[in-house]
Amino acid sequence: MTVIDSSASFKSILPSTPKAGIQSCRSQSYKRIRWRSYDPSKKLQNFTPDPFVQWHPPNSSHDNSDEDVKKLRKRQTMDVDREPRSLVPSPIQSLPSNGTRVDPFLTLPIKATECVQDAMDYFVTICKGFNTEKSIVPGPVNPHLSLLLPFALKHAILFESMIAVCRASVLLSLGRSIFEDSACVQHRGNAIAGLNATLQSKECTDDAALLTVTMLMTLEYLTGNQHGVLMHCQGLEKMLQLRGPLSEDEDRETESDWMKFVKLGLTAYKALGSFVTGQPPDIPPDSLGYLSETFQELTLDQPLSYPEMPFPPELCLVLSRLPSGLSELCLASRISVQMINVLSSISGATTILTSLSLQDGMFTPPSPDSPNYGEDRRQSMIQTLLSSLRRMSLTSTVPIEYHLTSGLLSYLFQLRSLSPLNLFYDPILRKFITTLPFHTKPSALQEQHCLIWASLSVAGALALRVVPMPDSHTVMDRVLDLYPVARKWPQLEKILRSYFWTDEMGAHWKCVWGKAMSRRQFILRQSQGSVESHAMLELEQPDSHPDQVRERIRVHIKGAPRSMIEMAQGIGVCPFRPRPPAVTPG
Numbered sequence: 001m002t003v004i005d006s007s008a009s010f011k012s013i014l015p016s017t018p019k020a021g022i023q024s025c026r027s028q029s030y031k032r033i034r035w036r037s038y039d040p041s042k043k044l045q046n047f048t049p050d051p052f053v054q055w056h057p058p059n060s061s062h063d064n065s066d067e068d069v070k071k072l073r074k075r076q077t078m079d080v081d082r083e084p085r086s087l088v089p090s091p092i093q094s095l096p097s098n099g100t101r102v103d104p105f106l107t108l109p110i111k112a113t114e115c116v117q118d119a120m121d122y123f124v125t126i127c128k129g130f131n132t133e134k135s136i137v138p139g140p141v142n143p144h145l146s147l148l149l150p151f152a153l154k155h156a157i158l159f160e161s162m163i164a165v166c167r168a169s170v171l172l173s174l175g176r177s178i179f180e181d182s183a184c185v186q187h188r189g190n191a192i193a194g195l196n197a198t199l200q201s202k203e204c205t206d207d208a209a210l211l212t213v214t215m216l217m218t219l220e221y222l223t224g225n226q227h228g229v230l231m232h233c234q235g236l237e238k239m240l241q242l243r244g245p246l247s248e249d250e251d252r253e254t255e256s257d258w259m260k261f262v263k264l265g266l267t268a269y270k271a272l273g274s275f276v277t278g279q280p281p282d283i284p285p286d287s288l289g290y291l292s293e294t295f296q297e298l299t300l301d302q303p304l305s306y307p308e309m310p311f312p313p314e315l316c317l318v319l320s321r322l323p324s325g326l327s328e329l330c331l332a333s334r335i336s337v338q339m340i341n342v343l344s345s346i347s348g349a350t351t352i353l354t355s356l357s358l359q360d361g362m363f364t365p366p367s368p369d370s371p372n373y374g375e376d377r378r379q380s381m382i383q384t385l386l387s388s389l390r391r392m393s394l395t396s397t398v399p400i401e402y403h404l405t406s407g408l409l410s411y412l413f414q415l416r417s418l419s420p421l422n423l424f425y426d427p428i429l430r431k432f433i434t435t436l437p438f439h440t441k442p443s444a445l446q447e448q449h450c451l452i453w454a455s456l457s458v459a460g461a462l463a464l465r466v467v468p469m470p471d472s473h474t475v476m477d478r479v480l481d482l483y484p485v486a487r488k489w490p491q492l493e494k495i496l497r498s499y500f501w502t503d504e505m506g507a508h509w510k511c512v513w514g515k516a517m518s519r520r521q522f523i524l525r526q527s528q529g530s531v532e533s534h535a536m537l538e539l540e541q542p543d544s545h546p547d548q549v550r551e552r553i554r555v556h557i558k559g560a561p562r563s564m565i566e567m568a569q570g571i572g573v574c575p576f577r578p579r580p581p582a583v584t585p586g
Helices: 006-013 019-027 066-081 114-128 143-152 156-173 182-199 207-222 226-243 257-277 291-297 313-320 324-332 337-353 375-395 399-414 423-438 445-463 474-482 489-497 503-527 546-558 560-572
Strands: 357-359 362-364
Touching: 114 143, 114 156, 114 182, 114 546, 143 156, 143 207, 143 257, 156 182, 156 207, 156 423, 156 546, 182 207, 207 226, 207 257, 207 423, 226 257, 257 375, 257 560, 313 324, 313 337, 324 337, 324 445, 337 375, 337 399, 375 399, 399 423, 399 445, 399 503, 423 445, 423 474, 423 560, 445 474, 445 489, 445 503, 474 503, 489 503, 546 560
Parallel strands: none
Antiparallel strands: 357 362
């Protein structure tokens, strides 16, 4: 700062005046001051500018309006703002521009668009609802929030793949295609491009790359892309082979929580690949049992074989233990030996599971005096049967056998106390809608009854979805159009009871059938002109309030991780092989 001599400056502004002159001025009268217009071209002589005053020449007009004065003051303020400020940093720091609504001070590895913020909201909300009591990582906070999220914030490709999965989960829950959403397609493409770049670097097998593959594998599964799941599953196996052991510490007790979490996730995704492709995973043989043993017991590891008359005695013994409708179908139609073995296993599982107390879809022992079937076996029984049926659906080429597989899958979905179906089962349900409503009416009465039962079973499973799936009504519409016997409940119930049936499931199917009949009658009256054209079919639709829609989506997505863990446990434990006896030392 320039130091100015105040005494000198004031002397230049106020020059000295003789005392005599002052006294003479006081005796004289005041003179009228005549203002002259200012001419900038004429400079005043002997003028010394005041360094403390910023003077601006007035406008040409003498009387300025208030609007002109405001414009002048605004222009002066802008000129002052353009002046250089002090270089001392402000103690108030600006907020990060790439944070979230939950934590604005958090910096995301990708641009925080509205889509990213919404996906983060759903991820945090759903993970908070997970049950952490039986988690492999103990603690009050879900490991997806305490371990996975902080790790993903340091790796852009993993975070981008998580955003794509969250976005796709919401869209699919609402019955929309992810390929029609530009944001989801963009995040998916960025994750794939980032993964391809990582695979060409030294970090090709690090934890971030492995977890990114699992996320993309989940995305392909949710969209029903079986080939994509197979490619990611094979790629994941090769990456694990190149990396070798995940950790040098083989002691499970001293292993870090992060490594436990990664190993559990990779095991679950191996199980997912096995479930989708119908191939048993590579699980160590020292486990209690695994899916390859189940396939051996049911001969699913061999090509499908179709018996011819006369049936062998052991096969006739199996057929005699099945419900009458199924045994007649196997005798009259082309049903493989593997399917007959699966039907026998489902019949035994129905007897066992219906005698147990069920709560929230989780199996609980009725009393501590039933040691024949442990809790792990009960939990894994249905999952193992689902994997077996999944393999049947991929290998069978006979139409009636394929549709029977769809009905059996739906039956097992409902066998767990009619629990709501979550996002994990959406690809299978979507496949039902694209195949079963287009079947042709067979000539054999046994096959007609089989398709009626399979359609009711599939319609019952679709009705358990928290958010109704588009075109789910077409399954029952097709049955009621083709089979007149299905339009009267007493006759229909007789057919259904000749297949797999429980009283609880039968009551549920009757409600589904009643709604389908109401829909059919309304459409018939409307086509005959007995209903006004502007009348709408009053179907039970979920509320459209945004809060209620978000809650339904949260519930629909929330149960998917639990179903995936149960599937992994079911593949790792074989319910058809007895537990090996404990060896007493000595």
